[in-house]
Amino acid sequence: MTSANTINNGSCLCGAIRYTLNGKPMTTVLCHCKNCKKSSGSSFQANLFFKQDQLTFLSGEDTLRKYQDHDTNSCGAPLRMFCSVCGSNVITTNEQSDFVRGNVIVMSGCLEGVTSFEPELEFYCKDKCGFVDVKTKTQKYEKMT
Structure with missing residues (x-):
């Protein structure tokens, strides 16, 4: 994901939701907060931040279900969207956060396929699982800035 002309395709596990992303992400983040870990079902969540107009749904947008997250310390309440068929966590927005708004x-x-995703930032490192040792040159933060 290095070219501004890059087009990436994505989908949920069952393929009901399909989308394209035009251009490169604004930033790439590993988040270790408890809510992202629970949402992803993993030790962290690997996030790509795009402008909303870079995302185009090709199919299945009506299949998205929304969960208004709460009990976070991430500058607001993220709106997590997932596939109602397979449960894949697909996208998140947060209009209450200056960092995420828009x-x-x-x-x-x-x-889809192999990406050249490499995280630039890590949030909530204070909550990182002890066995997670990501070998990157990220800027690390105790919480979301």
């Missing part, structure tokens, strides 16, 4: 957070695992 953007869409795309889950990197939903992109």
